[in-house]
Amino acid sequence: MATGTDLTPPARQPITGPLPHGLSGAERGEPGIVFPPLHVGEAGWGGEVTRRAPNRTLTSLIWARLRGDPLALAAVGLLLLLALVVVAAPLTAPRDPLRQEPSIRLSPPLTTGYPLGADGLGRDVLSRLIWGGQISLVVGVVPVLLAGLVGVAIGTLGGFYGGRLDNVLMRCLDVIFAFPAILLALAIVATLGPSIFNAMLAITVVGIPSFARLIRASVLTLKEQAFVEAARAIGAGSGRIVWRHILPNSMSTVVVYGTLEVGKTVVFAAGLSFLGLGVQPPTPEWGAMLADGRQVLAVAPHVATVPGLVIFVVTVGLNIVGDALRDALDPRLRH
Amino acid sequence: MRAYVLGRLVSAVPVLLGVSLVIFLLMKLIPGDAAQVLAGPSATRDEVELIREDLGLNEPLYVQYGTWLWRAVRGDLGRSIELKAPVTTMVLERFKNTAILAGASMLLAVVVGVTAGVISATRPLSVFDRLAMVGALFGNSMPTFWLGLVLILVGSLGLGLFPSNGMYDIRSPGGLPDLLHHLVLPSITLAGVSAAILARVTRSSMLEVINREYVTTARAKGLDDRRVVWGHALKNAMLPVVTVMGVQMGYLLGGSILVETVFSWPGLGLQLFRAISSRDLPLVQGGVMLVAAIFVFLNLAIDLLYAFLDPRVRYS
Numbered sequence: 001m002a003t004g005t006d007l008t009p010p011a012r013q014p015i016t017g018p019l020p021h022g023l024s025g026a027e028r029g030e031p032g033i034v035f036p037p038l039h040v041g042e043a044g045w046g047g048e049v050t051r052r053a054p055n056r057t058l059t060s061l062i063w064a065r066l067r068g069d070p071l072a073l074a075a076v077g078l079l080l081l082l083a084l085v086v087v088a089a090p091l092t093a094p095r096d097p098l099r100q101e102p103s104i105r106l107s108p109p110l111t112t113g114y115p116l117g118a119d120g121l122g123r124d125v126l127s128r129l130i131w132g133g134q135i136s137l138v139v140g141v142v143p144v145l146l147a148g149l150v151g152v153a154i155g156t157l158g159g160f161y162g163g164r165l166d167n168v169l170m171r172c173l174d175v176i177f178a179f180p181a182i183l184l185a186l187a188i189v190a191t192l193g194p195s196i197f198n199a200m201l202a203i204t205v206v207g208i209p210s211f212a213r214l215i216r217a218s219v220l221t222l223k224e225q226a227f228v229e230a231a232r233a234i235g236a237g238s239g240r241i242v243w244r245h246i247l248p249n250s251m252s253t254v255v256v257y258g259t260l261e262v263g264k265t266v267v268f269a270a271g272l273s274f275l276g277l278g279v280q281p282p283t284p285e286w287g288a289m290l291a292d293g294r295q296v297l298a299v300a301p302h303v304a305t306v307p308g309l310v311i312f313v314v315t316v317g318l319n320i321v322g323d324a325l326r327d328a329l330d331p332r333l334r335h
Numbered sequence: 336m337r338a339y340v341l342g343r344l345v346s347a348v349p350v351l352l353g354v355s356l357v358i359f360l361l362m363k364l365i366p367g368d369a370a371q372v373l374a375g376p377s378a379t380r381d382e383v384e385l386i387r388e389d390l391g392l393n394e395p396l397y398v399q400y401g402t403w404l405w406r407a408v409r410g411d412l413g414r415s416i417e418l419k420a421p422v423t424t425m426v427l428e429r430f431k432n433t434a435i436l437a438g439a440s441m442l443l444a445v446v447v448g449v450t451a452g453v454i455s456a457t458r459p460l461s462v463f464d465r466l467a468m469v470g471a472l473f474g475n476s477m478p479t480f481w482l483g484l485v486l487i488l489v490g491s492l493g494l495g496l497f498p499s500n501g502m503y504d505i506r507s508p509g510g511l512p513d514l515l516h517h518l519v520l521p522s523i524t525l526a527g528v529s530a531a532i533l534a535r536v537t538r539s540s541m542l543e544v545i546n547r548e549y550v551t552t553a554r555a556k557g558l559d560d561r562r563v564v565w566g567h568a569l570k571n572a573m574l575p576v577v578t579v580m581g582v583q584m585g586y587l588l589g590g591s592i593l594v595e596t597v598f599s600w601p602g603l604g605l606q607l608f609r610a611i612s613s614r615d616l617p618l619v620q621g622g623v624m625l626v627a628a629i630f631v632f633l634n635l636a637i638d639l640l641y642a643f644l645d646p647r648v649r650y651s
Contacts, residue, residue, distance in 0.1 A: 175353030178634075179627050180589030184357075187623045190611040191361045267478045271593055274480050275608060290481060294597075301488050308481030315476035323472075 065328030072324035075317040082314065086133030093127040097284045106300040119289070119303045120296050129310055132284035135196065136311075139278070139285075140266035143203040148258050150204070151211025152247075158212070159219030160242055170216075173209040181206040182271065189277040196285075199278040203265055214257055218250040256325045263318030270311050286311050339642055347635050354627045355407065358620055359400050365616070373416055373616055389414070412621035417613050422621035426603060430625060433595070433602030435514075437587040439522040444529035444583065449569075449576065451530075452537025456545060457564055467534060474531030479590055483524040483597035490520055500599035521598040525590055529583040536579045540572040547571075574645055581637030585630045 066072050085092045094113075101122040109117040109125075116125040154173070158166035176184065185202035192198040222228060223246060231245050270287025272278040279285035281292075286307045293304025365372050370387040378386075386392075391399050406413070412422040451471075455464040491499035497519045544550065545568050553563045592604030599605065603622055610618040 171349060171353070174350050175357060178350050178354050178631050179357075179623075180585040180630055182589040182592065183623055183626055186592065186607065186611065187358065187361055187619060190614075190619050191364050191616070263476065267476075270478055271480060274478075274593065275596065276612065287478075287480075290478075290484070294484065297484060297488060298492050304484050305481075305488070308478060308484065311478050312473075312476055312481065315478075316472060319472060319476050 062325060062328050066324060069324050072320055075320040075324075079314070079317045079321070082133070082317075083137065086130055086137055089130045089134055093124075093130040095124040095127040097123060097128040097131040098282050099123065106296060106303070108300065109302050109306070116306055117300070117302045119292060120300070125289075125303065125306055128284035128289060129286070129307060132286050132289060132307070133310075135279055135283070135285045136266055136269065136314075139196065139200055139203070139269040140262050143200050143207055143269075144258055144261045144265055146204045147207030147261075148211050148254060151208045152215045152250075152254060154208065155212035155215030156219055156242060156247065156250075159216035160223060160238070160246065166216075169212070173212055176206065177209045179206070182268065185268070185272060186275070186277065189272065194277045194280065196279045196283075199269060199272045202272070203268055207261065207265070210261075211254065211257070214253055215250050218253055219246055222246050222249055252329045256322060256329055259318065259325055260322035263315040263322065266318070267311060267315055336642070340639060343635055343638050347631055350631055351628060352404075354631065355404055355624065356400065358624050358627070359403055362616060362620055363396070372614070375614075386416070407624065412624065413617040415610075415615055415618045417610075417615045417618070422618050425606070425618065426621050426625050429601065429603045429606045430629075432600065433588070433591050433604060436518065436521055436525060436594070436600055436602055437584070437591055439518050440525035440529070440587050441580070441584060443522055443526040444533055444587075445580065447526070448530040448533025449537045451534040452576075453541055453564065453569060455534070455538045456541030459542065464538075468538070471531040471534045474527045475535075477527055479524060479528065480593045480597050482527050483520070483594055486520045486524055487597070521594050521600050524597070525587055525594045528590070529587060532583065533576065533579060537572065537576050540575045541568060544568050544572045574641065577637060577640055577644065581634055584633045584637075588626050588630060 066076070094115075101118065103122065104111065104114065104118045105122040106120060107114055107118040109115065111117055114124055114126070116129065119125055119128070154169050158169040179187075184206050185199070188202035188205065189195075189198050192201070228241060228245055231241050236244070269278060270285070270290065273285050273287030274291045276288075276291065279288045281288065289307040290304050290311075293300070293302075293307070296303055368383075370383050370392055371378075374383045374386050391402055394402070403413075410423050412426065414420065415422055415425060418425070451467045455461075455467045458464055487499040490497045498517055499520060545564075550563060550568050553567045554560075558567075591600075591602060592607055594600065595602045595604035596608050603626065607619060607622045610616075610622065
C-alpha cells in the first residue's frame, strides 16, 4: 500500500455533496461545512494507486485558486503590508504614540509633521494607529487560535467518541451559544475587570462553540469513510487515526472559518475597547481611539473616523481573503 | 407537530438552567470579597454586611444558586447596588426601548436585505448585483459603532436632518413622529450588518432554487415573472433566510449595546453599559439573564417557524 499524505483518489468524490440551500455554515449561523479530504492517509483510498496523482495539498490548492483571483491577491498584499508596518512600529511610527503636544491639539490631517492629524491630547494619530495595530493584531489573531485549538479538541473528542461524552460536551457548548456573543463577553469582562487580557479571554470563550461544532460535523462524516476503516483494519489505534487521518482532512474547513473569524474578532475586540472594557488608556488601540474621538466628533471628526476606517479596511481585506479561501475549498465551486 | 413543539420546549429547559448557572458562577468569579467589591471602597462595615446577607454569601454555593434561581424564576433578580431599586423592574422597563430599536432594525434589515438579495439573484452578475454584493461585503465588515459615528457626522452634524441623541423617554410628548425621527440613525446603524448578511444569504438561496423545474414549470404555465420570483421561488428560498434571521435577532440584541451607547438610546444596552462602568453587578447579571432568556426563546420560535415552513424538519 502506498504511503504519504499527498495522494488523491483517481476520481475525487465530495464526502457530503452539495450543501442544502447552497449556504456556507457561517451564513446559516451554524458551521457545518465539510470539504472533501485533501490528503488521504497511509491506507490510501482502497482503489489501486498506480501513479502519483498531481500534488494537491491544502496550500497548493489555495495558491492555485488565489493566483487566479486578483482581488484576493490584492487583499493578501494589503494585509501583509499593514502587518509589516505594524510589526515594525518602532521603525515606521514617526513619533512617540504617548507624547502629548498641547499646541497641536486636534490638528486636522495633513498638518506638517502630522499626516493624519493629532488627537484631543495632541498625540500623533498616525503613530498611535501603527502602535495600536500591534494590539489589534494580537487581539484579532490570538483568541481565534486559542478558540480554534480548544474548539477542535472538544469537537474531535465529541465527534470521534460520541455517546455520553459527546452529549455532555455539546450541551455545554449549547449554553455558551445561548448568549449573544458580545453580551457574554461583556459579562465576563465586567466580572473579571476591564483589561486587554480579560477581553481576549472573553473573546476566546465565546469563539469556542463554533469551532467545536464545525470540526465535530466534519469528524462525524469522516469517521465513517472507507479510508478510516482501512486504517483501523491495518491496526491503527484511535489516536493515530484521529491525528493522521481525520484531523488533516478537517483542517481546510477550520482554516477558512478561522480566517473569516479573525476579521470578526478585530471588530469585536475594538467594540469591547470602545466600551472601555478592553485596552485601558493611554495605550493606543483602534477601538479605544475611536471612543476617544467621540467627544470631539463635531470639531475634529478625523480623530474618530480614521481609526474606524482602518478597522474597516482590515476587515474588508480579511473577508475578501476568507471568501476566496472558502470558494477555493468548496468542492461545488471547483470546476 | 404538537409533539415537535413540546419536544423543543422541553429541550430549552436545560439550556436555560445552564445559562443561569453560567451567570451565577460568573458572579462568583469576582476577585476578592464579593460583598466588599460590590459595596465599593467607601462603604461602611454595616453596608458590606447587608450586601453579604442580601446575597446570602455565607451559605454554601449550591444553596446560594438554588435561592438565586428560585427568586429569578419568580421574577426577582435582586436589587441594583447603585439605585437600590429592584433589577427586574429596571431591566424590563428599559428592555421595551431596546425592543423598539431592535425590532425596527430587524424590519429594515429584512426589507433591504431580502429585496436586494432577490433582485441580485434574478440578475446575477449585473451592475445591480455587483453593487449590492460590494455593499454587502462593506456592510458586513463595518464596525457598528463606527457606522454610527459616521451617520451622526453626516446625517446629524453635517446635514442636520436627524437627531443624534435626545431620546430620553419613549413616551415623550412628541409621540410617534418624534420617536420615528429619533429612530432613523440608530436603526440604520444597527441594521447595517444584518442587512448585508441577509442579502448574501437570500441571493445564494435564491440562486439555488431559481433554475429548479417547478420554477420553469411556473414560467411555462404563463405566470408573470414577478409572481414566479416573489411567490414560487422566494417562498422556497426562505428557509435558510429564516434561520439567519434568528441568528441576526441575537446579534441585534447584543449589538444594541454599542448602538445605544453611541446614540444615548435609553435601552437595556445603555443601562448595562452604565451598570458595568459603575460595577453594579446585580444589574449586569439581571440584564444579561433577561437578554439570554429572550434569545433562547427567539431561537425556539425560529425552530418552530422552520418546522412550520418545512414539514420535513419535524420528522428528522
